Every structure is written in structure tokens, then in C-alpha cells.
Amino acid sequence: MPNPKQITERYFQSPSKYIQGPAAIKNAAQYLEKLGKKPLLTCDSIVYNIAGKNLITALETHGFQVTRAEFAGETSGKEIDRLADLGKNSDFVIGLGGGKTMDTAKAVASKLNLAVAILPTTASTDAPAPRSPSSTPRPASSSGMGDAIATNVEARLCKSSLNFGGGLPTEVATAIGNKCEEILLAFGKQAYEANKAQVVTPAFEKVVEANTLMSGLGFESGGLAAAHAIHNGFTAIPGLHHLLHGEKVAFGTVAQLILVGTPTAELEVYLAFMLSVDLPFTFAQLGIPEVTNEELRRVATLSCAPGETIWNMEDPVTEELVFGAIKAADAVGREFIARSGKKL
Template sequence: MSQIFKSPAAYVQGRGVADEIGTHAASLGEHALLLADEVVLGLVEDRVLASLEDAGMDASSVEFQGESSEAEVDRITEVVRDRGADVVIGAGGGKALDTAKAVRENLDGGAMVSMPTVASTDAPTSALSVIYSEHGEFEEYWFYNEHPDLVLVDTDIVADAPTRFFRSGIADGLATWFEADATYRSDGDNVVGGKPTRAGHRLARLCYETLREHGRSAVDAVERDAVTESVEAVTEANTLLSGLGFESGGLAAAHSIHNGLTQLEATHDATHGEKVNIGTITQLVLEGRDDAFIEDYVEFSREIGLPVALSDIGLEDPTDEQLDVVAEAACDPEETIHNQPFEVTPPMVRDALKAVDEIAERVR
């Protein structure tokens, strides 16, 4: 199989760039539709529509209902068709952006713009959507041939968002390296349908190094709604480096365990990245990393406010039956956990999840 690397067509990041979206999007089409939830519309709608109209585009908006479900994709698709829009702009978190990508896929042509208002996941750059049930349970990935035509990240907006989302993005980005490295070592397949390139592998490593070097300072700055060079570095790592690293580098156990955790309703209040962090620690246990390595990772996670125990994501004293549900889902034949360079079985995952709690208790 060939090595494959793919990416969005353009990436723009900086303070105040929301006001420049028209300049960057005008060449993509004539009528843009902004998709965002009520809160995000209140933050960016006036600025974005004004910039698009100043650039000569027709522009309108539609409110996203909050879940990237098949039903919501179908609803928004009909709105886009009714209005004749040829550019779909998804603004907000990963679910809004994933919905916008799915809507673009349903259209005959057209462009898609990712405008994350939080640096909480690596969804903005990817050519896939994570589809959930209307109740928030993971269902499947939808893969596309086309990447976003533009990713635009306004770091003023990112820094003003709740710090929890910024931390969540760091967790998602940290996982990128461990999963890409596992895929590379196993000669597994990446997310874009090929073998990992060296570029994808090294970008995943750069993502990890950037987050370890700048993560603490960036979180401290965002706590004060400040934009510093560390915030810019971590925003790029959370969004661009992690996005390129996971797609072209590959996913492995951490995200499969996240998907398993979503099967338990108790975890639904935890963010994507928070559940992924538990998945990362579980992956490190599965890989047999030494105590010092895992404890260092847990200590760093705790320092920046990330969950390190199952109770931190809503699972207080889980039963073996609950852990078996997670483990069985994580080891589904279609899951990326099979990119680990060794066979992984549900009992191994269940026992590794138990070990996560023991490690968290020890590292205090």
C-alpha cells in the first residue's frame, strides 16, 4: 500500500482573523452559510457575516442543535440547499465542524470552511466526521475525499473560551504522538487510506513536544483570557499539528478507548479530549511503558487540569460489567486499536482501565 499524506488547502491563525474571513473565503464561492450553535452565533455571527458581505459574498446563518448526528446533518443539508449556498462555514467546536463537513459532502460541489472557536480538538483540519447518536453515543466515522478548503483560527476567540476546552485540545494533541507512533511501528494504516508518511509521524512528534514545552504556560495565560506566544504555539499544535498528525500518522488505542467510554452515559459530560486522555494513559499501560514514564505523563496531565482517573470523567467505582462494555466497544474489529503493534483483546483493555485508577491513586 502507498504512503499517503493529506491536508486542508489553507490554514490561517492569529489575533482578530475572524474579521478577515471574507478575504480568505471570497474565492471559494458566492453564497456562504454559517453553521454554529446559539452561543457561537452570539460571539461571531455579526463579524463573520459582515466580513463575507464586504468581500462581495451573500451570507446567512443557521443554528446548530448541538449533536453531530445523521438527523442533524440531514436537517442542515436541506437548509443549505434551500438557500442555494455553495460555501458551508462551520464555527464552534468539533461537532459543529464535523456537521459542516458532512453537509458539504451531501452537496454537489461547494466548499467548506472550518472556524474553530475553541482549540479543543483536531477536528478542524480533517476530512472526516465523528457521528454520534442523538443521545451522544459514538456511532461511526464518515470519511471524505475532500479536506476543508480553509481553516481559520482566531486566537483572541480561543483565549476567551473556557479553559476546559483548551485543556481538552491539549489532551487530544498529546494522544496524537502515541497513536501515530504505534501505527508507524506496526506498519498500520493511517486515517486517509494509506501507510503513514515520515512527515505525518514527525508532525505528530512535534505536536507532542510543543505541548510539553508550552502547555503549562499556555493554560495559565488562557485562564486570564490572554494570548501569548505559548498560546499561539499550543493552538497550532492542538489544531494543525494534531490534525495532520492523526490523519496522516494514524490512530491507535487511545481514541478507540474514547469511543468505548462513550457507551457509558456517565461519561457524557466529559469532553472528547478528557475521555481521550484516559484512553492515552490506558494505551501506555497496554504498551507496558515503565512506571517513571507513565507517572510523568500523569503528573503533567494533573498539573494542567486533565483527568487521570475514571472518576474524573464520571465513572465512580465502575463495575467489571461496565468496563467490559467499554473494552468490547474499543476492540470492535473496525476500531483503530488494532493499529497497536501487538494483539489487543477486551480483557486486556478492561484490566488496563483498572490499572489507570491505581496509577492515579499512586501519583498524587
């Protein structure tokens, strides 16, 4: 349940520093030198070729001794132990890449009792950390907005629930969530088009900050609700495993809005935004046009599992209600797309 121990303390957590800009990797040495001079760099082979080589060059030019540890692709105890063994002589850890790489780097740093610097390589992550916007792939930018648009939608339903720090949300967390949504709705489409053109614009920078810093702080200190629970429920459908995190969260956000009885005019603000940046909110867009009721009921069951974030909400929740909201999201989405006249 939201707050079974009736905790009254409010809690806000954040990274010690956040750095964003086109030259962040080039200037990495000046930001990281306080952590030490012998980092363990964790990244996969693809990211190494895209950004890792440049990062190592930038650091070694300033006297850093970088130990490169290639991430195998999946977070596991065995992988964490392997990477930690490579970092025994390091004085801090760098995680360069996507979500799994960053999660693994944090775990390695914890195991070694070292500081960690997180450098996301796409705008699809909401891990608050040093940031280097670069040539992000088209789906990643969209996916990042799909995750970030859920921040305020979920957090505003969690005001009596405990956040990831174990306390109640602060007014600052609420304000960050509101600002995150404001930026996405105002500049998301511009940023999406800039990303496709592979250019950095003021709108792109604003949305990177919303996707990364604001969304990360907003969900950690604000809370998650049904949108992410439904995302987790989608693991019951193997045909969705290829989708990015934010793409599934986007659909979950629409389902949550329906679950809590959002008025049509408000709901369509989110639908219009998602349609403008190619985020999915119908079964066809997800790639499962023939999904069965039996499969969707499994999704609803997982979404309502004990301990899931859906229980942070004060609104009534049952598996049947969640099943209905998922079905309704698809129906409402199909009608909205048809009315918009957009060809998918």
C-alpha cells in the same frame, strides 16, 4: 487488522490552507473570497452570539451575502438534509463552532458538492482548518491538549497500519506528531494559564497550533490506536457522556501507555503534564469513583470491537488486557497524585 491488503503506498493529507491568529475572523473576507461570495454559515445559537455576528459583519462589509443556517446541535441525516436545503443557492459552506458543527458542515458541503471552510471556536478541536483563537473556555483548552497529547502516543504504534487516507504513514506525519508532543510538554501549562487569564501569548498560540493543525494532521495521516478506542468504549458508561472528548482520550492515553508496557519514568512524564493542566486519569477525576468491574469490562469489550482503532497496533490486544490497563491506569494515577501532594 492493520494492513490486510498489504498496501505499500504512503499517504499524507492536509487542508489547502490553515490560518491562525487573533484577527482571523476580522480578516476572514480576504481568506474566503476565493471560495465565493455567498456562503452558507452553519453554527448554533450560542456560537452565533459569541463569534457568528462578528463573522457575518466582517464578511458583509466586503460584499458577501451570508445565509445563516442555525445548527440544531446533533449531526444526523435529517439535519444535514435540512441545512443543505438552505444552502442550495450558496457557493460554499462555513462551519463555525465545535466538533459536531464542523462535521455537519463538512457533510452539508459534500452533499452540495461545495467547498467548505472550517472555523473552530475553541482550542479543543483537532480538525485542521482556518483558526480564530479567542476567549476559549477553560475546559476546552485542557480538553484540546488531552486529545492532542494522544497524537504521537498513538501514531507511533501505527507505522504498519493504514491511516485515514488509506495509505501508510509518511515521515512528515511522524515528524508532525513528535513536534505536537514537544510543544504540549514544553508550553502546555503556560498556555493553560494564559487561557484562564483570557489572554493570547506566544505559548497559547503554539498550543493552539499543536491542538488544531498538528494534532489534526498527525492523527489523520499517522493513525489512531488504543487511546481513542478506549474513549469510544467509555460510551458504555452513561455517567461519562458529559465529559469532553479530550478528557476521555487523556485517560485512554494513560491506559494505552500501560497496555504496551511503557517504563514508569516515561509514563510519569505524561501524568505530570496531564496533572498540570487538570486532565483526568483516575476514575474519581472522571466522576465515576464507584465504577464497577462489570462496567469496565463493557468498556473493554467496546474498545476491542471489530474495526476499532485499537487493532492498528502490533502489540497483543485482548479484552482482558484492556480491562487490566484501564484498572491499572486508575491505580497508577491515584498513586501519582498522592505522591505529588496536589489537592484535587
